[in-house]
Amino acid sequence: MNLILLGAPGAGKGTLASYLVEKMGVPSVSTGNILREAIKNNTPLGQKAKQFMDAGQLVPDQLVIDLLKERIAQEDCANGFILDGFPRTIPQAEALDEIAEIDCALSLEVADAVIEGRMTGRRVCLQCGATYHIKANPPQKEGVCDKCGDKLHIRKDDKPDVVQHRLATYHEQTEPLKAYYGNQGKLKSIDGAQGIIQTEQLAVQALGL
Numbered sequence: 001m002n003l004i005l006l007g008a009p010g011a012g013k014g015t016l017a018s019y020l021v022e023k024m025g026v027p028s029v030s031t032g033n034i035l036r037e038a039i040k041n042n043t044p045l046g047q048k049a050k051q052f053m054d055a056g057q058l059v060p061d062q063l064v065i066d067l068l069k070e071r072i073a074q075e076d077c078a079n080g081f082i083l084d085g086f087p088r089t090i091p092q093a094e095a096l097d098e099i100a101e102i103d104c105a106l107s108l109e110v111a112d113a114v115i116e117g118r119m120t121g122r123r124v125c126l127q128c129g130a131t132y133h134i135k136a137n138p139p140q141k142e143g144v145c146d147k148c149g150d151k152l153h154i155r156k157d158d159k160p161d162v163v164q165h166r167l168a169t170y171h172e173q174t175e176p177l178k179a180y181y182g183n184q185g186k187l188k189s190i191d192g193a194q195g196i197i198q199t200e201q202l203a204v205q206a207l208g209l
């Protein structure tokens, strides 16, 4: 299955994606993680993306479309993939339609106020991409990734003023994708404001897994 996870930043797409990777046996592709990795390694892509990401703005469409195309052409995506954080604009969705057949866009519905609380507690592993929350999903040892043992970080774009900006960008540019996939008969929506396990159960039901 080729699945898209839609939802505001902080809605829980990354956490749900990790679960669905195990359940569905296909990889998840997070454009945000790929870009953060590029910044960490100071590649040309990272240098171009950094200023946009630090400011909570979207990276230009062509840049992410190119990197996504390259990623889903890799062999591990041949039997399906889960997209986390792509597409984020209508031109990205149109470009995706030209290279892959999407089966479902699953939207995680979470109110802005809940998101704001979540993002300030988020911690990420820059090494393996795992995400945690200091209250809802803490690592076993504070500040250390359970999966790979690397140090956990607060993302620059999880700071409160940047979060506000990212939410506004989401409503303006990404939320219209619900109508885009709704018109194609591919949209499913679930409540993402519950706990992690409830969200996983709702996703399993919605996807008929």
Ligand code: AMP
Pocket: 009, 010, 031, 032, 033, 035, 052, 053, 054, 056, 057, 058, 059, 060, 061, 064, 084, 085, 086, 087, 088, 089, 092, 157, 166
């Ligand atoms: P995420 O980890 O998905 O929240 O993405 C973090 C940041 O990476 C976003 O705020 C954007 O600056 C950038 N980014 C990730 N995916 C995309 C995308 N599909 N289109 C444009 N920018 C993106």
